[in-house]
Amino acid sequence: MLTLEFDYHLLPELVAQKPVEPRDASRLLVLRRHSRILEHRLFHDLLTYLKPGDVLVVNVSRVIPARLHARKVPTGGKVEMLLLAKRAPARWEVLVKGRRVPVGQCLKLISADGEVTLHATVEAVTQSGGRLLRFDKALDAYLELLGAVPLPPYIHEPLKNPERYQTVYSRVSGSVAAPTAGLHFTRQLIARAKELGVEWASVLLHVGLDTFRPVTEEVVEDHVMHTEYCHLSPQTARIINRAKAEGRRVIAVGTTSVRVLETAAQRVSWGVGVWDGPTGLFIYPGYRFRVVDAIITNFHLPRSSLLMLVSAFAGMEQTRHAYTEAIRLGYRFYSFGDAMLIL
Numbered sequence: 001m002l003t004l005e006f007d008y009h010l011l012p013e014l015v016a017q018k019p020v021e022p023r024d025a026s027r028l029l030v031l032r033r034h035s036r037i038l039e040h041r042l043f044h045d046l047l048t049y050l051k052p053g054d055v056l057v058v059n060v061s062r063v064i065p066a067r068l069h070a071r072k073v074p075t076g077g078k079v080e081m082l083l084l085a086k087r088a089p090a091r092w093e094v095l096v097k098g099r100r101v102p103v104g105q106c107l108k109l110i111s112a113d114g115e116v117t118l119h120a121t122v123e124a125v126t127q128s129g130g131r132l133l134r135f136d137k138a139l140d141a142y143l144e145l146l147g148a149v150p151l152p153p154y155i156h157e158p159l160k161n162p163e164r165y166q167t168v169y170s171r172v173s174g175s176v177a178a179p180t181a182g183l184h185f186t187r188q189l190i191a192r193a194k195e196l197g198v199e200w201a202s203v204l205l206h207v208g209l210d211t212f213r214p215v216t217e218e219v220v221e222d223h224v225m226h227t228e229y230c231h232l233s234p235q236t237a238r239i240i241n242r243a244k245a246e247g248r249r250v251i252a253v254g255t256t257s258v259r260v261l262e263t264a265a266q267r268v269s270w271g272v273g274v275w276d277g278p279t280g281l282f283i284y285p286g287y288r289f290r291v292v293d294a295i296i297t298n299f300h301l302p303r304s305s306l307l308m309l310v311s312a313f314a315g316m317e318q319t320r321h322a323y324t325e326a327i328r329l330g331y332r333f334y335s336f337g338d339a340m341l342i343l
Contacts (some may be wrong), residue, residue, distance in 0.1 A: 001158065001220040001300070007302045008323055013265060016336035017157040019164050027331055027338040029324045031312050038325055043184045043339055046296075052197025053241060053248040056296075059179040061255045062170035065147030070107040072098075074292045079107060082150055083176055084130060084208050085229070089138035091123070095209070107133070111145040118142060127210055128226060129340045150176060152335050154301075165335075168202045174206035180335045181254030181297045202240040203260040203301050205279070207231040214303040217289070220284050225305065227278035230266040232257075234274050238326065240291065241271035247295040255306045258292050259283065260314075265290040284308040285316055295342045299333040 019028050028046065030039035032179070050056075066083040079098035086092055092154040101107075105122045120140070124132040149162045167182035169190070194200065209226040217223045240261070243250055264272040264281040272291055276338060282305060295313055300306040309317040322340065331338045 002318065003215050003218055003223075003303050006215075006220075006304070006307050008320075008327075010302070010327065010333060014184075014327065014330065014333050014337075015154050016029070016157055016332035016334060016338075018159070019183065019336040023168075023184050024189050027318055028341055029322060029326055029331065029338065030341045030343065031314055031318060032343050033318060034179045036318070036321060038322060040329070042188060042190055046189070046341065047192060047196060049341060049343065050193060050198050050251075052195060053199070053243070055201055055238070055248060055250050056193065056244045056253055057198045057201045057203055057236075057250060057257045057261060058169055058185075059205050059254045059260070060166070060167075060169055060171050061204055061206050061256070062173045063149055063166055063175045063178050063180060064173045065143045065149050065205075066093075066310045067148045067174040067286040068109060068146055070109045073102075073106040073108050073119070078211050079134075083139075083147075084226075085206070086139075086174075086210055087132065089140065090135045092133050092135070092139060093130055096133070102133060109146050111142075113145075114258075116142055116145050118146065128213075131227050150179065154334060155336065157316075163322040169202075171206055174204075175208075177207045178335065179205070179207060179254045179256045181257075181339060183294075183336070184339050199239060199243070201236045203230065203232050203236060203257055205256040206258050207256060214301060215308070217303055222283060223305065224279045225282040227280040228259075229277070230260045230263060230275060232260055232275040234238050234273060237264070237272050237274050244291070250291055251296065252292045253296045255295070255300075255309050256295055258295060258303040258309060261285075261291040262289065262300075282308075282314050285312045289313060295340075297342065298335065298342065299323065299331060299337055301334065310340075310342070335338055 022140040024044040026043045028041045028043045068081045072077045084093045107120045111117045119136045122135040204227045208228045215223045264275040
């Protein structure tokens with residue numbers, strides 16, 4: 001399968017630069033997999049498509065202040081860093097933006113008020129082209145002072161309220177990008193869904209490198225996913241397995257929730273098992289879904305693994321049709337953009 005089959009052209013003005021207010025006022029394109037009929041609603045109309053007994057599965061990961069700035073020692077050259085994954089309390093995998101950052105390079109990070117100084121040393125160059133850094137102190141306690149919440153590179157306007165790049169239900173810090181399908185939910189919408197009889201379950205996947213990079217290999221099957229930490233608890237496993245046994249729908253909020261659910265289904269003959277560890281699951285057309293019955297998602301970048309996952313679930317032709325219509329009708333794309341419900 002060729003990666004170019006997942007390419008499309010998008011006018012720059014359709015890339016959402018800021019979120020709509022309130023959160024659930026974004027548009028919602030409803031795609032039924034077995035029909036070419038598309039429905040155009042607003043996100044707060046989601047309850048029209050939900051029914052008692054449905055299980056909504058959300059990713060509760062929270063975005064960390066993962067963008068850091070440092071100076072080379074002793075030259076003082078500027079280096080911008082994006083944290084990707086914690087390998088130990090004082091060791092992190094990072095992407096770097098700066099000239100010549102070799103193994104052995106010492107870096108100095110200073111807080112805006114000058115009261116906190118950390119040093120880091122480049123230990124290795126990673127397979128993805130990033131760096132493995134060893135800090136002189138455990139980094140977590142200093143992130144709020146040294147870092148900033150990173151926005152994707154296609155967003156050029158500053159965000160006035162950083163909480164707007166967090167879901168209202170986020171609670172476990174660790175992602176370098178938001179699980180953006182969940183950004184559309186308000187606490188009021190969640191409460192109304194629960195009143196309807198919709199059940200909620202949480203999973204965890206800390207979003208990492210593959211959110212930022214397109215698939216560069218010409219052949220889809222040659223792409224290797226960067227592993228990300230995920231967790232599915234015994235309680236969530238019970239909720240999911242009971243719903244599947246009773247014929248109720250499991251609706252994943254976002255591609256990250258899809259990947260956790262499908263990862264947790266890999267080692268069991270039916271339903272999901274408990275999972276705690278890395279996942280490198282790459283879902284593309286031809287994949288057989290074991291758990292997920294419907295997906296709530298955003299509109300994804302061309303050639304991205306996320307678009308390939310959606311195409312695997314909805315069908316390539318249906319996905320192309322939906323994206324073509326969304327572009328024609330001026331839907332807003334990417335992190336702060338509009339949403340899709342795929343039934």
